[in-house]
Amino acid sequence: MANAQTIDASIPMIEEHIETGLSDLLGSYRSTYTPGGEQKDRLGDRFVLMPSRQLPEFEHEFAKAYEAQDLYHNNRQVYAMVCDNLLPYNLRATNALVGFSNPALAQILGAGTVNCSNLNESRQVIFIERPQGTRLSELVKSGGRMHEHKVIDTVLQPACKALNALHEKGIPHGNINPSSFFMTDSATLGEGLSMPAGSQSHYLYKPIERLICDPLGYGDASDKTDVYALTILAFELMFGLEKLKAMPKDDFIRLALKMGTYHAFTNNRDFSDALQDLFRGVFNDNVADRWGIEQFTQWIGGKRFNVIAPSPPKEAVRPLVFSGESFFSRRLLANSFHHHWRDALKEIQSLKLDRWCETSLHRPELAENIDRALRSGNDRNATDWQLNEMMSKIITLLDPVGPIRTLTMSIRPDAIGITLADLMRQKGAELTTLLGLIESNMTTFWLEQDDGHKTPDMSVVMWKLQRARQYMKNKAFGFGLERVLYELNTSLPCQSPLLMPYHVTTAVDALKTLDALAVNLAPDTAFTDRHLASFIAAKIDMGKEMKLNDLTNVPALAMNQELIVMRILAKAQQKQSKLVLVGLTTWAAMRVEKMIDEIHNRIIRKRLKLQLKKLASSGNMNDVLSAIINRDMVTRDLDGFSEALAMHSIGQEKIMRLENESVIGYKARDMGGRIASNICYTIMVIVGYIKLSELLGL
Amino acid sequence: MSENTQTPTLEKPARKKMSGKMKTLLIIVSVFLMAFLRTGFIFFLVGMMPSIIAYIMDSSKHRYMFQCVFACNLSGMMGFVLNMVAHGPSSAVLQEMMGSFTNWIIIYGAALLGWLVVQICPMLAEAMVNNMHKGQIARIQRIQKKLENEWGNEVAQLSRAADPNHHSDQE
Numbered sequence: 001m002a003n004a005q006t007i008d009a010s011i012p013m014i015e016e017h018i019e020t021g022l023s024d025l026l027g028s029y030r031s032t033y034t035p036g037g038e039q040k041d042r043l044g045d046r047f048v049l050m051p052s053r054q055l056p057e058f059e060h061e062f063a064k065a066y067e068a069q070d071l072y073h074n075n076r077q078v079y080a081m082v083c084d085n086l087l088p089y090n091l092r093a094t095n096a097l098v099g100f101s102n103p104a105l106a107q108i109l110g111a112g113t114v115n116c117s118n119l120n121e122s123r124q125v126i127f128i129e130r131p132q133g134t135r136l137s138e139l140v141k142s143g144g145r146m147h148e149h150k151v152i153d154t155v156l157q158p159a160c161k162a163l164n165a166l167h168e169k170g171i172p173h174g175n176i177n178p179s180s181f182f183m184t185d186s187a188t189l190g191e192g193l194s195m196p197a198g199s200q201s202h203y204l205y206k207p208i209e210r211l212i213c214d215p216l217g218y219g220d221a222s223d224k225t226d227v228y229a230l231t232i233l234a235f236e237l238m239f240g241l242e243k244l245k246a247m248p249k250d251d252f253i254r255l256a257l258k259m260g261t262y263h264a265f266t267n268n269r270d271f272s273d274a275l276q277d278l279f280r281g282v283f284n285d286n287v288a289d290r291w292g293i294e295q296f297t298q299w300i301g302g303k304r305f306n307v308i309a310p311s312p313p314k315e316a317v318r319p320l321v322f323s324g325e326s327f328f329s330r331r332l333l334a335n336s337f338h339h340h341w342r343d344a345l346k347e348i349q350s351l352k353l354d355r356w357c358e359t360s361l362h363r364p365e366l367a368e369n370i371d372r373a374l375r376s377g378n379d380r381n382a383t384d385w386q387l388n389e390m391m392s393k394i395i396t397l398l399d400p401v402g403p404i405r406t407l408t409m410s411i412r413p414d415a416i417g418i419t420l421a422d423l424m425r426q427k428g429a430e431l432t433t434l435l436g437l438i439e440s441n442m443t444t445f446w447l448e449q450d451d452g453h454k455t456p457d458m459s460v461v462m463w464k465l466q467r468a469r470q471y472m473k474n475k476a477f478g479f480g481l482e483r484v485l486y487e488l489n490t491s492l493p494c495q496s497p498l499l500m501p502y503h504v505t506t507a508v509d510a511l512k513t514l515d516a517l518a519v520n521l522a523p524d525t526a527f528t529d530r531h532l533a534s535f536i537a538a539k540i541d542m543g544k545e546m547k548l549n550d551l552t553n554v555p556a557l558a559m560n561q562e563l564i565v566m567r568i569l570a571k572a573q574q575k576q577s578k579l580v581l582v583g584l585t586t587w588a589a590m591r592v593e594k595m596i597d598e599i600h601n602r603i604i605r606k607r608l609k610l611q612l613k614k615l616a617s618s619g620n621m622n623d624v625l626s627a628i629i630n631r632d633m634v635t636r637d638l639d640g641f642s643e644a645l646a647m648h649s650i651g652q653e654k655i656m657r658l659e660n661e662s663v664i665g666y667k668a669r670d671m672g673g674r675i676a677s678n679i680c681y682t683i684m685v686i687v688g689y690i691k692l693s694e695l696l697g698l
Numbered sequence: 699m700s701e702n703t704q705t706p707t708l709e710k711p712a713r714k715k716m717s718g719k720m721k722t723l724l725i726i727v728s729v730f731l732m733a734f735l736r737t738g739f740i741f742f743l744v745g746m747m748p749s750i751i752a753y754i755m756d757s758s759k760h761r762y763m764f765q766c767v768f769a770c771n772l773s774g775m776m777g778f779v780l781n782m783v784a785h786g787p788s789s790a791v792l793q794e795m796m797g798s799f800t801n802w803i804i805i806y807g808a809a810l811l812g813w814l815v816v817q818i819c820p821m822l823a824e825a826m827v828n829n830m831h832k833g834q835i836a837r838i839q840r841i842q843k844k845l846e847n848e849w850g851n852e853v854a855q856l857s858r859a860a861d862p863n864h865h866s867d868q869e
Contacts, residue, residue, distance in 0.1 A: 655839070
């Protein structure tokens with residue numbers, strides 16, 4: 001191009017690289033906060049974890065066990081449970097039980113985040129006083145039987161005290177089984193905090209409505225589930241469970257559903273009056289009538305109830321035949337539908353289930369509900385999802401106290417959180433099913449079918465699930481699947497790769513950790529992290545999507561996800577008024593420095609970049625972000641750019657015209673012609689004047 | 699250069715017919731000259747032949763060639779016409795003037811001079827226009843450079859991308 005050749009090379013360009021001084025600022029900054037715990041393998045100045053001394057006898061799939069030391073009490077035998085950081089733990093129970101002392105309970109001495117040298121990352125560690133004696137499971141393994149009085153005196157009475165102590169604090173144990181009791185003169189109940197409720201117990205220790213749940217679908221334990229497990233333990237210690245344990249799980253479920261739990265266990269055996277009361281009260285398939293801690297405590301205290309033996313669950317006058325089998329019980333039928341899902345889908349419309357409910361069960365309301373559910377799947381255009389939802393509803397209507405059952409899952413709504421965490425941990429194929437379950441109104445439907453579900457804790461779960469539905473629809477940073485994960489699992493540490501090794505559980509810790517890590521991570525590490533954004537958003541209860549309205553005119557910035565995450569971090573910092581984060585702010589400033597290049601005007605750019613250090617040194621994220629999220633500045637820049645573009649284009653057009661040979665030729669001919677004619681006319685006038693003068697003799 | 703570039707119309711205009719006023723003026727002048735010069739009018743017509751030819755040949759808008767040839771041609775004729783007017787239109791004077799080869803050289807030479815002037819001046823003007831344009835381009839480019847300095851090379855890139863002639867230039 002001709003114009004390219006004529007640009008004066010001597011015109012200096014404004015310097016592109018501007019030394020902001022942010023690297024120096026970050027280099028000189030030292031955070032006082034040590035992420036993940038100050039000293040390795042220590043919790044404060046009291047507990048020492050000994051990672052070289054593993055204790056396999058205390059371990060399970062959710063936590064590793066090690067020997068530990070209590071520096072305040074050198075003679076005390078302590079062990080530590082190092083929890084998995086991919087699953088939530090029972091934070092409420094842990095906080096309530098730390099320092100709580102009861103002779104029948106293994107004492108929780110301390111709990112907190114410990115920097116584990118062997119794992120090279122921080123974890124939630126629970127320090128527990130090591131119970132004395134042998135486990136009851138050893139006794140069970142040896143096949144020995146205990147006498148009724150001994151069981152009551154040495155196991156049930158201390159266990160009752162322990163459960164009452166927990167009950168007063170509103171905490172169930174959740175994992176009562178022979179391994180959780182340690183025997184000396186009397187039994188001591190071990191901890192149940194390091195594992196999800198019901199995860200370590202044999203299925204026989206679970207009441208029938210929870211027995212049909214998936215391993216992690218058990219949900220929150222209650223005093224009734226604890227008393228049930230304790231009664232099964234007593235039964236095993238006295239009579240053994242070898243025959244039932246030898247039976248496949250599905251067969252036992254069918255047996256319990258067919259005969260009732262009481263008959264399945266007792267099998268017409270004779271007991272003492274006291275034990276009969278206990279077994280009839282606890283092995284009751286009606287959850288509302290089943291004994292809880294109050295009745296159990298009264299029973300231990302010597303009260304006799306004369307409970308009537310539960311009758312086998314034969315509800316229907318006439319059977320319903322499905323898959324070649326006759327069913328008299330709704331729950332057994334529901335279980336069969338779940339196990340023969342595809343057959344049930346094929347036959348459900350021809351089974352005349354609603355009619356059976358009306359004529360054989362004499363439950364017209366149930367018949368109406370079933371008819372309504374059947375009609376939702378009666379449409380020829382119904383999708384697989386709609387058909388499966390119909391089947392889930394029918395199963396829930398038939399067995400309202402059981403879990404929500406889908407083709408591949410069997411889960412209680414209060415277990416959705418931990419199951420989601422587990423599926424995300426294992427990248428499980430059922431994740432889509434679970435997400436579908438959250439998105440659908442199945443959980444609300446399940447809640448409405450039984451008044452026993454309507455507990456305060458379940459109401460909180462339902463409220464969380466309702467919110468999760470909204471969050472899941474939103475795919476913006478701070479929302480989506482990750483947000484649902486943190487909303488449903490409040491104790492789950494942040495799963496962001498940046499924060500994962502430091503076991504961060506609060507927004508303040510997340511900010512402080514990022515502040516301390518800034519020296520190593522800035523400037524190349526981006527904040528674009530869905531887990532980080534969702535974790536912070538969940539902790540600060542961010543309800544609305546973060547939008548950069550001031551930058552709508554600059555799409556590259558308005559849609560910048562990193563800027564949105566930084567804004568979320570700034571919002572979290574704002575909630576802690578005295579939190580100064582120079583490291584994190586400088587890191588953010590370094591990231592913003594790159595974004596400032598989206599500003600067209602080099603003078604504005606330079607000015608912004610030069611003030612970044614000053615803004616960063618304030619330690620306030622908002623100050624740094626205000627440099628770029630500034631409507632006036634952006635508008636001024638855009639208007640100026642448009643004007644400059646127009647001026648440049650006009651100039652370009654002018655240059656092209658001025659370089660046009662035809663234009664030059666035309667102008668030259670015109671101008672030359674004018675000059676020539678002027679010269680010639682001048683000559684003519686002069687000659688005319690001279691000749692006229694000569695003629696006139698002037 | 700692309701045809702899209704806005705340039706003045708350079709095509710030859712259709713031959714312009716002499717206006718009625720001009721015709722009337724020409725007739726009056728001719729009658730006046732015939733009255734004063736009588737047979738000398740023939741000499742005048744022959745002497746002004748280069749102008750007549752230039753008028754016919756020059757179909758441009760401003761007829762600069764005709765104007766120049768006419769002005770110079772008339773300058774050459776001026777002495778002889780005034781002489782005839784002063785001494786009367788005698789046949790002897792007319793014969794002497796027409797018979798002199800030098801006179802014809804003066805008359806036609808003057809016309810030739812006019813033609814030469816109109817040929818040389820555009821060449822000089824082209825050099826002048828070129829210089830003027832270069833000055834203007836440099837000034838515009840200085841402004842553009844300043845804009846690019848302030849708003850980045852994007853301004854130049856977008857401006858060139860938006861200009862369809864730019865691409866055709868490169869092609």
